[in-house]
Amino acid sequence: MVSVVYEAPDSVQGAVALLAGAKIPARPLAGGTDLIIQLQAQKNEPCLVVDLKKISELMESTLDEEGLHLGPGMACAEFFSRDDIRSVYPGLVEAAQLIGSTQVQGRASVGGNLCNASPAADSIPALIANSASCVIVGPSGERRIAIEDFVTGVGENCLGKGELVRVIEVPRPADGTSDAYLRFIPRTEMDIAVAGVGASITLDDDGTCAAARISLGAVAPTAILVPAAAQALIGTKVDDEALLVLADAASAAAKPISDRRGTAEYRRHVVGVLAKRAASTAAERARGN
């Protein structure tokens, strides 16, 4: 494991100053469930680790009229025990609940899952489906960016030197809207997603789909938003026929690779199946809203 310089500032400003002023590579530490494994694999130059967990505003989430203000460092276990949040964003909470084991959920955070920028991250398609954005703070102030633009490549995000995610904002869904997240893994737990789908669906009073957002995970270098998949649903009753069109659109949009977790061909097929199922669940929930 690489040698570490550890700091635990108690303010966002303090964290930004440490990250911005670092003379060696610097990494923010939230739950550490990805970072500590990555540091173990590294052997060369020392690393500044800036623990964010002493910064209370990063560790809390509030739900108000605008929507959810999600503290990026809040442990998933704490997040998914919040029934108020679950009632509004059941799919997003499901996604957070799927990240790792109980032990990992005690540490891992949605913000960490986002910043780690794995193509297979469970929370990212769910955030994208919910039109989430994040507020980035850095030495030159704050900026806001949509989640689908935050991740720029495999393990890469748009954070510059000294920057960190201050809050993830998830707008309050329109009436008649609900969401779902599904992933495929070979076992029932503990695996990294072979494919994942986040779906948010808005139904009007007669059950016709008025709006939809479908996001796919683990089938491209980054999670992708697939407008064609949404179009397959809009104007329909989200019936079997529409779901089949959706599945094809999702499979067509996928640009997967083959690796130890699945072949490209398999991922392309399964992401379609998941899209169908996730959309069906989201629509069912929306009908109940």
Add this chain to the structure above:
Amino acid sequence: MTKTHVTTTVNGEDTEFLCEPNETLLSVLRNELQLTGTKEGCSSGDCGACSVTMNGRLVCSCLVLGVEAEGAEIGTVEGVSNKENLHIIQEKFLEHAALQCGICTPGLIVSTKALLEENPDPTEEEVRYYLAGNLCRCTGYDKIIRAVMDSAEVMRGGA
């Protein structure tokens, strides 16, 4: 490298230790504090043998830095029983033969205690999913699940 001084609480006792900033809590427990009941199975958070509680939450100690223990409350398998008696969970693991080699047992005991504190009346499915991060290669889990369900019942005061 300079070691960092950390003040923490382990199993309710005030504890101080020195560690490298890159040292995991697992390594600190085993090598600095000689608490070898916490086991290392993978060092990547995939097996649960190193499960401990940190401020009441179940974590893998291999995915925590020792320096993060500053000011925290750590609970390990060594703190599960009291001076006179085994914890009901420990008794039930023995009664149900829920261990063969015993290497995963400390982690499972700690995890089960955390589970039953969170959810005193879990279904079999809830137990199976909560404990999915604690790998056991010997038992096929059957007797572990029975021991946990029985522990829950006794701890709830049922017969």
Add this chain to the structure above:
Amino acid sequence: MSESQEYKYIGQRTIRPDGFDKVTGRADFGADLSLPGMIWGKILRSPHAHARIKNIDTSKAEAHPDVMAVVTHQDFPAVSAGGFAVGEGQVDFKDLSRNVLADDKVLYHGHAIAAIAAKSEAAAEAALSLIEIDFDVLMPVLDIAEAMKPDSPLLHDDLFTQGLAEQPEKASNIASRMELKKGDVDAGFAAADVVVERDFSTPTVHQGYIEPHATTVRYDEDGQSMVWCSTQGHFDVRAIISTLLSMDLSKLKVVASEIGGGFGAKTTVYLEPVALMLSKKSGRPVKMAMTRDEVFRASGPGSATRSRVKIGATKDGTITAMQAQLNYAAGAFKGSPMGPGCMTAFTPYDVENMYVEGYDVVVNKPKAAAYRAPGAPQAEFAAEMAVNELADKLGIDPIEFRLQNAAKEGTQTIYGPQLKVVGLVECLEAAKNSPQYKQALAENQGRGLAAGFWFNIGGQSSVVINMKPDGTGTIVEGSPDIGGSRASMQMMAAETLGIDTSRLTPVVADTEHIAYSATTGGSRTTFATGMAVIEAAEDVVRQLKERAAAVWNVTVEQIDWADGVATNVASGDKLSVADICETADKTGGQVSGRANINARGAGPSFAVHLCDVEVDKETGKTGVVRYTAIQDAGKAIHPSYVEGQYQGGAVQGIGWALNEEYVYSEDGVMENAGFLDYRIPLSSDLPMIETVIVEVPNSFHPFGVRGVGETGIIPPLAAVATAVSDAIGVRMGDLPCSPPKVLKAIQDAS
């Protein structure tokens, strides 16, 4: 079947004597011992799957201030080729020496090349990069079929196929060929109305014990040394180290730590001789522990296989011929469990005509180690799949088909002896009567059934029982307790002595404190070490009777012994074990019983497993929904731990059948060397595993014990794959039945 009424302790579900330490975290496993002045060793491993080592330069590492010692193969004495029986397999010392630290070639990615000891684990790890190696990188060969081709890259220039009619002149990756036959298979197939012939394959798998290999050693100035390690057999560790390092046995004390799982793979050595050499060179105690990554890349695994099976039967369901070719990947050095695979493949069947041919093939993967009934799961998978297909084609229920052809007392095995009394028929009847077999399947569900056979072994065991003045006793044994065997020893001694189990403490002693005992393997411990315990307890009883006779001044013939009490037949006076022990100082000193045996008469064990699965036909994902494991235990000493063996074996087999496999890159690098991507079953993947303990006693054991540890891993492979095949309507011949493979089978069929 059960005769537990006649026993007071046998058949009870007692609390295991070592349990308290294991639930409190107090038990010391391989990595838990630290010694004063101890330093840490780490191993430099090959970045190539196949390469010639042109030069190793350790000078920079040796010059580093943190480094206390560096070891390469050059530090080891030359060892000549030669076999040694360990556990259920043979090791060749020269191969083992080159596996522990590579000589002139590295033969798999992760092959150990050099080791460094330093003041801390991190310092040792960091210093590894200071060792410079020149490699001449060679083409690796990973697949059995590729390795068997005449033009394949060769792993060893000096490996010539054994077992051919004529001694070959050209080196080969085929280490050996084996042929077993009985009757005339050609005539058998000619008499068949229906013949099934099919190819099968199984992947490289890992035993997956949760405790990585670990050791702490100390080499003293006078050459005395202590090795503490996690092993199934510390006496064999002593023998191996003594040969690899040319040390006298008398200089070596090996202590078996508690062992965190082994399943056959902790019957050899990896770290121990290297650590001892580091200790010798540094003058300090040395601890070494593998990471999980190292465990996957450089220990175990279980052999991959490719096989072809052909079976024929008449319309009325009589099997007329069974034939197989079974090819096993040995890994980097010869010695896969091909032999036991060939011997077990068709043993559940009483069939006149059989022919089995096996090949042991080296490939650029880690040297295969024993894995629970080594060789049998792969062979019997292929055989049982073909039997199920044949039953289907004949329209006969798979249990009835097996009953009609089942091996029984007197069946001539293909490998030599006739079977004694065995319990296969009883297991099949139990399967037929199980609630699961009567339960209807839901949509997308399928059912599979398979049988399994394993020999079980006996061998050498030594036991001393030391009685104390209060009438309690210590059972000193030499068999590492891998799954609760101390409880069985305690119960068998208690039954024999007639005293409560709580008055007996079993201890697994080091190599200095008990005589040689063979490795815990081959399902031998409860059988063979149990026999030694019984014999030692009988020795105690004999002496206690003599002491009672001395107290009463009568002859031993006048002493009646029952339930731990000596009765003076003439007077009716009684003395308990405690009474006799309390006054033992006056009758000749304290009492010890002893037994050193080489146990014969191990009883083979048959099992039948029943598996119901549900397949998601859109994704190919399989879940096990119901499972019943039925097996003949002869006599279950501690039923809970017998059931535990059945359940554990079943679940390892389920993992093998569904998701476990080594995934390799083209250049021979394992891509899933961790529990994240080498997917062993989780608690959430499984239902309860129902068990039925069949008891057909083994007449060679005083209580009727048969080994139970291994057979349970054999049937699941075919039971699960048959259930999947049943659910999807396509026969699955290649394991694992992972979602992509199952989906493809469904898609190809439609």
